[in-house]
Amino acid sequence: MxxxxxxxxxxxxxxLERRYDxxxxxxxxLMQLLYVTHAQIVQTSPYDAADITGSLRSIDSxxxxxxxGTLRVSSPSGLGGLFVPTGGYGGGTSxxxxxxxxxxxxxxxxxxxxVGVDATAPAPTxxxxxxxxxxxxGGAMAGGSIFDSYTVGDDTTPVSSYGADRYGGPLFVAVRGxxxxxxxxxxxxxxxxxxxxxxxxxxxxxxxxDWSAEQNAIVSGTTxxxxxxxxxxxxxxxxxxxxxxxxxxxxxxxxxxxAPSGDASNLVAIRGKNNVSxxxxxxxxxNISNYYFNTSTVCMFEAKxxxxxxxxxxxxxxxxxxxxxxxxxxxxxxxxxxNSGEAVTVNECGxxxxxxxxxxxxxxxxxxxxxxxxxxxxxxxxxxxxxxxxVTYTPQITV
Amino acid sequence: xxxxxxxxxxxxxxxxxxxxEIPGKVEAIIELVVTRQDGTVRERRAKxxxxxxxxxxxxxxxxxxxxxxIQPLDVCDTGNVIRQIxxxxxxxxxxxxxxxxxxxxxxxxxxxxxxxxxxxxQTQIAHGNGAxxxxxxxxxxxxxxxxETTSSFTITRxxxxxxGNPITVNEIGLYVKAQESRYDTGARxxxxxxxxxxxxxxxxxxxxxxxxxxxxxxxxxx
Numbered sequence: 001m002x003x004x005x006x007x008x009x010x011x012x013x014x015x016l017e018r019r020y021d022x023x024x025x026x027x028x029x030l031m032q033l034l035y036v037t038h039a040q041i042v043q044t045s046p047y048d049a050a051d052i053t054g055s056l057r058s059i060d061s062x063x064x065x066x067x068x069g070t071l072r073v074s075s076p077s078g079l080g081g082l083f084v085p086t087g088g089y090g091g092g093t094s095x096x097x098x099x100x101x102x103x104x105x106x107x108x109x110x111x112x113x114x115v116g117v118d119a120t121a122p123a124p125t126x127x128x129x130x131x132x133x134x135x136x137x138g139g140a141m142a143g144g145s146i147f148d149s150y151t152v153g154d155d156t157t158p159v160s161s162y163g164a165d166r167y168g169g170p171l172f173v174a175v176r177g178x179x180x181x182x183x184x185x186x187x188x189x190x191x192x193x194x195x196x197x198x199x200x201x202x203x204x205x206x207x208x209x210d211w212s213a214e215q216n217a218i219v220s221g222t223t224x225x226x227x228x229x230x231x232x233x234x235x236x237x238x239x240x241x242x243x244x245x246x247x248x249x250x251x252x253x254x255x256x257x258x259a260p261s262g263d264a265s266n267l268v269a270i271r272g273k274n275n276v277s278x279x280x281x282x283x284x285x286x287n288i289s290n291y292y293f294n295t296s297t298v299c300m301f302e303a304k305x306x307x308x309x310x311x312x313x314x315x316x317x318x319x320x321x322x323x324x325x326x327x328x329x330x331x332x333x334x335x336x337x338x339n340s341g342e343a344v345t346v347n348e349c350g351x352x353x354x355x356x357x358x359x360x361x362x363x364x365x366x367x368x369x370x371x372x373x374x375x376x377x378x379x380x381x382x383x384x385x386x387x388x389x390x391v392t393y394t395p396q397i398t399v
Numbered sequence: 400x401x402x403x404x405x406x407x408x409x410x411x412x413x414x415x416x417x418x419x420e421i422p423g424k425v426e427a428i429i430e431l432v433v434t435r436q437d438g439t440v441r442e443r444r445a446k447x448x449x450x451x452x453x454x455x456x457x458x459x460x461x462x463x464x465x466x467x468x469i470q471p472l473d474v475c476d477t478g479n480v481i482r483q484i485x486x487x488x489x490x491x492x493x494x495x496x497x498x499x500x501x502x503x504x505x506x507x508x509x510x511x512x513x514x515x516x517x518x519x520x521q522t523q524i525a526h527g528n529g530a531x532x533x534x535x536x537x538x539x540x541x542x543x544x545x546x547e548t549t550s551s552f553t554i555t556r557x558x559x560x561x562x563g564n565p566i567t568v569n570e571i572g573l574y575v576k577a578q579e580s581r582y583d584t585g586a587r588x589x590x591x592x593x594x595x596x597x598x599x600x601x602x603x604x605x606x607x608x609x610x611x612x613x614x615x616x617x618x619x620x621x
Contacts, residue, residue, distance in 0.1 A: 001424060001425040001426070001451055001455075002424045002425075003425075024620075024621055025621045026425050026550075026619035026621075027550060027619070027621065028543060028545045028550035030425065030550070030619060031543040031545075031550045031551055031552045031617060031618070031619065032543045032552075034491070034552065034617055035540065035542070035543050035552040035617075037462070037490060037491040037492065038491050038492065038493040038494070038540065038554060038575065039493070039494055039540040040488075040489070040492045040494045047542075049543075061488050061489075061492070062488065063488045066487040066488055066489065066578060066587050067486065067487060067488070068486070068487055068488035069462075069465050069486065070462060070488075070490075071459070071462035071463050072462065072463060072464075072465050072486075073463040073464075074463060074464045074465065084465075085465075087488050121621075122621045123547075123621060124545035124546070124547070124548065124549060124550040124619075124621055125545055318460060318463055318464045321456065321457075321460060323453050323456075323515060323516065325514055325515045325516060326514065326515050327515065328453050328456050328515050329456070330456055330459075330460055332463070353463070395425075395456070395459070397451045397452075397453075397455065397456060397515070398515075399449065399450050399451075399452065399513050399514055399515045399517075
């Protein structure tokens with residue numbers, strides 16, 4: 001099976017530029033999703049695969065219910081939400097009603113055809129666009145811009161980190177996608193907690209109301225905990241990461257702070273504010289075997305970085321099934337409208353497909369987005385303000 | 400004459416000793432090994448599978464579009480019956496157990512060239528140790544792997560010949576499951592569909608007492 005990739009630049013309904021060539025870049029993610037479906041991986045022994053955030057997700061073909069959205073590629077527009085069935089249930093074991101928790105939804109831009117600006121050649125292990133163009137109408141934002149933050153009114157200390165099994169930090173869900181380069185946290189120390197490791201991690205539900213941080217760090221930086229003030233309410237400390245990462249809007253992340261050398265007398269405390277009940281911010285805490293997830297209280301934080309101009313993502317559609325011996329094909333297409341006010345050069349495109357995890361515990365199943373294709377667009381296609389880029393993948397088989 | 404067949408029916412995928420890499424394509428590479436009773440290899444072949452058939456596209460659309468049971472897609476099953484198929488957890492399942500010839504890798508004796516609209520093997524070899532039959536082992540899977548250019552995973556099945564006579568296998572296929580739904584109750588029934596069919600030029604002979612191992616390696620190359 002080979003796949004024709006067509007890119008058309010359109011203004012006022014007129015095609016200004018059309019390119020087509022065979023896609024060279026289905027990646028390991030496609031093999032992983034085909035493996036999970038063919039092998040019927042069960043939830044008691046799931047398969048780990050990186051999603052578009054870089055978090056390792058445990059995925060399967062299992063479920064209490066038959067409906068399971070693995071390989072979903074069609075999607076609403078970028079602002080829309082996509083419910084991806086996990087096979088899970090939300091009620092207790094007595095009724096097992098189909099569940100519709102937030103973790104079963106994905107933002108429209110996270111499924112279907114995606115585009116980006118990075119010109120790096122594809123690799124089999126690519127798990128996302130190297131530098132995505134996100135959905136929206138915003139222009140570029142320079143490095144050092146603050147994208148998400150909560151910085152005033154701290155009146156509590158929701159997170160204390162020390163040792164191997166007490167850690168956590170701010171939880172946030174971005175509204176605008178951006179390139180994260182550093183975070184700042186308001187912290188103080190007790191004793192000497194040692195070097196702190198600050199990581200960005202995905203989240204995994206462990207019940208209907210509790211979450212934990214995923215097992216791998218997407219990116220990590222360190223800061224010396226022993227130089228923090230030991231006076232509450234603490235000080236702001238910025239942690240710069242060795243490399244920038246894409247933050248996808250609509251997907252929860254945790255700024256996870258760990259003091260592995262610390263103990264109950266040598267710890268780092270993160271400041272927060274009670275009684276906020278924020279729609280997108282909160283905190284996550286692991287305390288030995290207990291996990292706490294809360295948006296009533298918010299940790300103090302800033303997330304800084306930069307952003308590319310945005311495109312408005314249309315719906316991703318599947319159409320055109322054609323069977324004429326010996327050839328068969330269908331098409332996947334998405335329109336991207338540049339209302340950012342700036343020209344954007346697209347150097348990469350690809351396809352994101354859904355995968356899911358079923359957990360036989362109410363609310364714990366989850367839906368994810370995985371990259372199954374990433375192509376280098378060379379030379380890049382420059383989409384000017386007001387223009388539309390149509391990207392079409394046409395898988396073809398010939399017997 | 401009784402034949403003492405010693406075959407590892409709980410097979411594991413074998414690692415290929417060469418690659419057939421075609422940049423830019425999603426391919427299935429078919430590898431065939433005939434093993435004697437003493438475990439030595441009589442014959443080994445590898446070739447690029449030429450024949451994903453239309454049901455592969457149909458079932459990809461079913462999952463990529465999450466085709467619902469209220470508006471199912473017509474897909475032709477291995478019995479040449481059109482079924483109304485909706486998305487689900489079972490779509491593309493190929494994990495057949497020992498002795499189940501309804502899905503997984505299947506073998507046959509037909510040698511008519513594949514066409515896009517093939518829905519089943521021309522002449523499937525039945526499971527068993529009677530005349531003209533092969534013993535179908537369980538289907539095993541190799542984990543997805545990748546190197547600098549290639550990603551892949553494997554599906555493997557053993558076919559042991561305890562029939563008393565040699566059998567020449569001319570065709571190999573992959574049968575998978577999907578679910579047909581009823582609108583009124585939502586009740587589902589498993590159906591079987593062919594997604595790959597390959598014809599082996601000249602066939603591959605499986606002497607009595609020996610085992611054919613078939614390995615489908617799905618791969619994509621950047």
